[in-house]
Amino acid sequence: MNDEVTVQDGGVRYDAHDHVAVVTIDRPEARNALSTDVLRGLVQSLDRAEQDDDVRAVVLTGGPAIFASGADVRELRATTPAEYLQSERMAAWLRFARFSKPSVAAVSGYVLGGGCELAMTCDLIVASDTAVLGQPEIRLGIIPGAGGTQRWARVCGRFRAAELVLAGRTVDAWTAHGMGMVSQVVPAERVVEAGTALAQQLASFSPVATRLGKGALRSSEELPLTGGLDHERSVLATLLSTEDHLEGIDAFLGKRPPTFTGR
Template structure:
């Protein structure tokens, strides 16, 4: 397949589906083991833009289906990338966009979850893993390092010594080990990985969309702020929520022993 034909094929390699208040964004490039080409990253970024701008979408699932999540960057494309190219690239812009997504997100991963694929999963708020999942950062084998958050997020999840095993020794871990590390919230059979991801996202989407977005912001700030500043930020966000209709609806529903109907106001 020529470069133009490959690019056209990659442009169709990201699917976007709706399950009520949950958007499911699926990488569908099985011939390349769901490698993250620029076109695929563009498709993911566009999917997140679509979900961000849709008020009916309250949570997102990123998945590659029941066989493979993503095997990493497109190696042939990476081979042609210079430092100057990378700093001005659409690839880098996509990773910045992933980190700035404000709605709750769930990664539903199976099979290879390696390199950029692992970093993509870690850019989400929750990870559900199939019993076939293998997670790791093999970039050291290519003479490079993880450049989309792998060194930082692994160290924050499981400590720098375990992170060094993955980054410096190029080791990988299975789903249960990743769960023991605190990275994965649940492990399910591979054939159930997408429904499990949607189910978890649906649980999140049932709550106030303002409360879930601000809760996500508070959790993310813990990676950037000292505890004192984080507590101050948390209190400020709580003050915002105390002014919402959803806050009143949540309390009234609890007192009246009924399901809450959150409107996002």
């Protein structure tokens, strides 16, 4: 079990305990806008969680009031096309997509623009009943640039995604739940608790199985069905060689809780 650690950097807090790291965006004066400093803090937090063997799952949140209102538009206005393509911001989004451990977004209030795209880099989303999700970039004469056009279309289909991306529509948590994006809807005061409970459930399973299972799910977005099935079988074959696989079966047969070690 890992001891609790709290670190703050760039408007981001990091707390780790009971095999779960809770990463909190803490920039309320700017509605948790995703400045370069915030993105850097998120990258540092995910790097820390990835390198800590005691951390088996991550919760990404902004607390019960607001998740993230989007990109820091003042920074964006001053950015040229060439600067954007080579920026630290772009590198941060690539890092989020490569994070290998299971992750849960616990979102509340504004979940807009880059904030919505950030939530969609996670594996599961728990939303409060106050959450408002969407991609309003079209109102600024731009489009989402961190996955909004692609991930919304994969979640709910191109035509529903067009309502958000092209019409700038926002949706509440229950609508997002019906669209297949949100896993649970809870009261705002419980959103971090619910997200952490879900992450602790993920952390109770074999770390190697959850990492490889996450990778297999992500591959379904990029591989054709035949290739995806081949990849799934190869992952299962790998897991059949692990100690955790033997422990899971022995615990089931012995009617006791398993003790997974990640080996």
